[in-house]
Amino acid sequence: MAWILDGVAGLHAALVEAGYTVIGPTVRDRAIVLAELESADDLPYGWGVTLEPGGYRIRRRADSAAFAHSAGPQSWKPFLHRPRAKLWDARRTDDGFEVAETREEAPRYAFLGVRPCDLRAIGILDRVLTGDRYRDDAYAARRDGVFIIVVNCTEPGETCFCVSMGTGPGADSGYDLALTEFAGEGRFLVDVGTEAGADLLARIEHRPADPVTETRARAEVDAAAGRMGREMPAEGLRELMAGSLEAARWDDVAGRCLTCGNCTMVCPTCFCTTVEDVTDLTGEHAERWQRWDSCFDLDFSHLQGGSVRTSTKSRYRQWLTHKLGTWHDQFGSSGCVGCGRCIVWCPVGIDLTEEVAALRREGEKSDG
């Protein structure tokens, strides 16, 4: 059963009323970023984006659609897996030291406008950080109880390839509510995913969707699947990565890659961190901080005697073969959801779909 919602102002108000901090897209510094929305008016009505390898521009749309833009520079990752967080404090005592763990009151978030690709990315982070023997409690505390409102994608960007990765453009589970926007009409089709979603919907004005409207919404999402700006066939990707470790293409991409790590920062699933132990000037007080780290950093693989991966080639190879290949072995899925952020935010426009295609061609040539 689907419903119709006239605008999302009531939805936003109900979320705030229910005690949520609402995070969603808004225009800031000429980009569509994710930030706290004071009201539904903060949504980027009438803004779209133009994307290309190494390029991102917002542009005015002819209509007033709120969600007719694809991925911006952020994913939902920073809200769940903090870029920098204190793990504990320690102070010197007479017979040694004493450790006090950092206790954080986890915010109660509602995520408004999660793309299906990004929803899958959150699921991947869940598996990495909480799905194994050791659970990242800080992540879990932030993740538990996030109210998720998906907006199905009807406006894929030039660098999108969720269809190849099987993550979009529509979401079929993992959300509390899922919206499909009728661009420019101010109306949304609503699907309910959970009881919490149903409860929230019950608090705001909505009406049953007529079959014609529902069919039209589904057709819009289906049509979006045919308008992906990129493709990267998933079949055989894992084997391609495993079999390409000595490919010549790595030298080619290493000639362009700056090892800046932007791709890992914008990636919604890159989870790597490091810890930093710091002290104050007295030496009586120490802290441990965890912060995002990147496999492109030279120190990332440092061992006594030097780093394992010193060349650019080996670091790009580590990133790509992990993301598309060994991630399966480690965490049971691909690490890529096809959002295209790494293509857009690469300062030299390295496009992983192009790199994969080149590796495929090279593999076929050497097979033949």
Next chain:
Amino acid sequence: MTAMTPVPYRVTERREETRDTATLVLRPCGAPIPPVRPGQFTMMYAFGVGEAPISVSRTGTVMEQTVRDVGAVSRALAGSAPGRMIGLRGPYGAGWGVEDAVGRDLVFAGGGIGLAPLRPALLYALRRRASYGAITVLIGARTPADLVYRAELDEWRERGARVEVTVDHADDGWRGHVGLITSLVNLVCADPPNATAFVCGPEIMMRFTAEALEAKGLTDVRISLERNMRCGVGWCGHCQLGLRLVCRDGPVVPYRDVASELRVKER
């Protein structure tokens, strides 16, 4: 308590092994970390300096860790005087599995400080000497002065192990072997199909030793990988070697499973 919080331990004794390496005897200040299996490691914390993954060099009621001074953290740890408090997290990783190798001939091959994680497995087997076949210990060190556990080697021999030591550079007093550890492989007494080998040392040493043992006919050769680690619990991503997170899927792995990855430069 979270997985990232160190458990306080006290250094009760410190034995200088070489000019840069010391063995610390450790006792918990309160509740201990869970029991350690031979081959596992802990994340050792020096207050105000930082944390490093260090293998456990004696398991059981008396716990020991042998630390070589190669950086700020290991220097602070290796220099810890008796009475000093340090922090431990763990134990982490897969052990050698010596417990499951009952009835087999055992080969231990340690290069330099690589002997440290092998020691608890060797001591485990020597305590149950009758349960194992022939036991050979091959040790390689740069010079006689770089040899760790030197005072214990005769005891290991008395308890039924063949112990062979080689050094890269001899000094005037040295009467033993000189050369690479691989040159000792022909001294191994083992029935190859019924033998398990445990190899630890610099990566290049492990590769050549494992290859030499395989050439001799051994099929069960296990090595202990070393990679950068920032957490020990599978979150930080630093310790990857191909499809493995070394902290979680290692550090001990069958050599055959990683031989091809180790041949790839900078993997």
